[in-house]
Amino acid sequence: MATPLTMTVDLVARFPGKVTADRRPGYTGFSVNNENLVEVATAIRDEFGYDLLTAVTAVDYIAENKMEVVYHAYKTTGGAGLVFKVQAERVDPIEVPSLINLWAGVDFQEREAWDLYGIKFTGHPDLRRILMWEGYDGHPLRKDWKEPFFEEEAKPFKSRWPDGKFAFAENKNPFRDNLNFPKDFDPENFVVEKEEDLYLSLERDSLKDTAGNMKTDHIVVNMGPHHPSTHGVLRVAVQLDGETIIGLKPVMGYLHRNHDKIGERNTYLQIIPYTDRLDYFNSMSNNFGYVIAVEKLMKIQVAERAEYIRVIMAELSRIQNHLIFIGMLMNDLGAMYTPSLYAFEERELILDIFEAVSGARMMCNYFRFGGVVRDVPEFALKKIQDLVSDRLPAKTDEMERFLNENEILMARLKGIHVLNAEEAINYSVTGPVLRATGVPYDLRRADPYSVYDRFDFDVAVRHNGDMMDNYLIRFDEIRQSLRILEQALKQIPQGPINSQKPAYQVRVPAGEAYGRIESPKGELGYYLISNGKPNPYRYHVRPASFVNLQCVEKMCIGTKIADFVALVAMLDIVMGELDR
C-alpha cells in the first residue's frame, strides 16, 4: 500500500526558516508559517508540480490553543502526495491566508472550515457559511462547542442506560429538544436574516453584459431544495437573463447530518456503519476508504482473501452506481423512468449479492479493520461469476445500443462543454468528470491501494470534455470494472478473511492518516487523527461530490437553464456525501 512519501520533496531546504518538518510522532508533512503560506503553496504547485490540491481541512488542538489547517496536494501524473499544514493562534479572529487564487478547488472546503471551525481565510471572496445557515450560533466542530444532546466526550455513553432503564435525551436538555439558545434569547423579537449575503454574492459574481446589448431584466430563480432534478436536497440560486444562466450559487447543508461531529464521539468501529450512509449508493466503497485510513494508522496487513473480496465488492458497487447514473441522467434529459427502470433491474441483482454477503441491501457495514466481517458464500461467488461473465456485459451493450445513437440524446449531450483539463484540475475535480477531460488520473493506477496493482485494466479516458464524453466514460468504466472482476474472481485465494481477531475496541496508535480510494464519484478521502484513545481526535471525510460541485458555477454560467439540469446530473453528486 502506498503511503505518502512526503520526504521526496525537501521543502525545509527550499524555504529555510519558513517551513519545518512536522516531527510530532505519527505525523508526516511540513508545517508552514502562517505568513508564508501563499509563497510556499505557489512553489508547491509551480516548482514541485503538485497541481491537484484535494483535501483541505482543519483541526482544533484546544490543549495547545492552536488551530491547524491541513492541505493534501497530489500530482495528476500520480504518485505520493504532499501534506502541508499551517497553524494559527486560537484567538478570535483565527486567520489563515486563503489559497483560492492558486487553487479554485479550495473554495467550498475553506468555507466549510469557516463554518465548522470559525477559521477566517483572508482573501476568500465569498466566505459564507456553507453547511449550517447564516446566523447559526457557534462553530460546531470546535472541541469546546457542545451539541444540545451532548452527554459525554466519547462513546459508549454511560448515561444511555442508567440502571438498565431507558432515558430520553430530550429530558436532559433544558429546552426539551435538540435545541440550544443563547442566554436571554427572545424568539418573539427575533429578526430573521433574509439570506442577503447569498443574493449579494450571486449578483457580484454574475456575468456582466459588456457587449452593450439591449438592457434586460434579470430574474433570480431558486431551484430546490425540493426539486425533482437536483438529485436530493441541493438548492441552487440561479440568475437568469432570459434562458441563459448568468450567475449561479449552490446552497447546501440540507442533509448535513453532522457526520464529523458524531464520528469524533464514536469509537473507530462504530464509525463504519455511519460511513455507509455517506454515499448511499456505494456503501461498500465508503467502508473501503475508511478502513484503509484506519489500517494505515494501525499499520496492519489485510488478509489476502479479504483484499480480493473488497475489490470485488467495490467494483460491483461501481457498476451499479454508473448504471444508476445513466438512468438518472436520462430522467433529467426527459426520458422519464424507462432507462432508469432498466438500470434498477441490474442494480437489484447486485444488491442481492450485497445482501447475501452482508445481510443488508444498501447499508452493508461489511468491512472491518484487517479484512471483512464474514466470508462470501460459495453460491454468491457463483452468482457474481454469472453476472460478470454473462448478464452485465450483455446488458451494458444493450443499454448502449438503445441509447447512444438516440437523436435527442446526441442533441442534448454532444458538444455541450463541461470543463477542460486545466479548469478541472484547478477546481480539484476528480473521478470520471476529470478523466473525461483527458486526464488519466485514477487512484487505482495513480496511487494504487489494496491489490489493484495486480490487475490488468485500462484507465478510462475521453478527451473532448463535453457531456457526451462524460456520459460515455461511464460505460467505459463499467467495462473496465468487469475486467477487474473477471480477474479477481479467477485469482481469489482461499484463506482467512481477517488478519485480526474480531474486537469491539481497536487500539489505534497516535498519529494522522489520510486514506483515499477511487470511489465511483471521484476521490473519497478520510483524514483521521488519533491520540491513542478509543475514539478519533479528528475524523474528516473528503467527499468526492462536495469537492466536485465547486466547478458547477464555472460550468453552468453561459449555458441555458435546460442544460443546467443535465450538467448537475453529470457531476453525479449524492447529497448524503455532499452534506455529510
Next chain:
Amino acid sequence: MENEKLSLPTYSIPEDIQNVVAVTTLDRLYNWGRRSSVWPLMFGLACCAIEMIAAQTARYDMARFGMEVMRPTPRQADMMLVSGTVTKKMLPSIIRLYNQMPEPKYVVAMGACASSGGPFKEGYNVVAGIDKFLPVDVYIPGCPPTPQALIAGMIKLQEKIDKQSIKSATWYNKEKKDGNYVPMPILGPDLIDVRRNAEIKQVAATKEGA
C-alpha cells in the same frame, strides 16, 4: 378492507348482475377510490429515497397499489413520504410543502431518521423525528426500510384510510378550518418552533452561564 370487493357482503345480489350492480355505503365507495390512488409527493431526503425509488421499479412495483404517481408539486399530492433524515435547515421547506398539500393529506415517516432521528439523533442539525412538527400516520421502521417494508407501511395507510368516514372527517368540517396548518419554524441561532416561543424565552432567561 376485509374483502376486496366494493359490494357489502350483507346484501345478496343475483349472480347474473353481480358485475354490474354493487350495493355499498358512500363511505366505502369514497374510501375505495381514495385508497386506490394515493399519490405521494415526489420528495426524497436521504438514503431512504433510494429505497423509495427501488419500490417503484419493476421488482417491487408499488403501482400495484395505486401509489406510483409521484407528484412533484404538493398541490396534487395526497401523501407525504418523509424519506430520510430531517435536518433543521431542511425543516422549513418540509413544513411549507406540507401546508401546501390539499386535504385529505397523510404523512408517512419512512425509516429510523424520519421516525425518531435514528442514528443521527445526537447531531446538532438533526430534528429528532418529523412527528415533532407534523402529524404522522404511519411509521416504517428500518434503516433504510426495504421496499417490502415500505409497501407494508403503505398498506397500513390504506387500512387507515378505509376506517375514515366522511361524516367525521375534519377536512369537510366547516368549523375546523385549517386544522392541519403547521406554523413555519424559523432558523435563528437554532431552530425556533414558534409554537413554543414563550417556553423558549422563559428557559433561555433562566439559563446558566453566558
